[in-house]
Amino acid sequence: MRLSEFRTLTREEFGRALADTLVTDLVLARFDATAAQALERGEDPRVVWLELCEAMDVPPERRLGRDRRRRGSRDVGPAA
Numbered sequence: 658m659r660l661s662e663f664r665t666l667t668r669e670e671f672g673r674a675l676a677d678t679l680v681t682d683l684v685l686a687r688f689d690a691t692a693a694q695a696l697e698r699g700e701d702p703r704v705v706w707l708e709l710c711e712a713m714d715v716p717p718e719r720r721l722g723r724d725r726r727r728r729g730s731r732d733v734g735p736a737a
């Protein structure tokens with residue numbers, strides 16, 4: 658996971674303001690640091706994201722982010 662994906666997931670799940678606050682203020686027990694500090698130390702963004710999810714009781718089905726479809730893609734049925 659890239660850092661940009663981490664940011665996207667946090668903002669989608671918590672909203673921009675709360676996400677930014679959680680990342681900078683909430684101490685994650687596994688790292689004994691905030692998410693921002695853990696990322697600065699080089700921790701894997703995926704692991705930090707999952708720890709943040711655990712701390713905030715995010716249900717497992719929402720931990721992968723929103724289902725995104727590419728613009729212009731359509732479900733195409735079988736050829737007639």
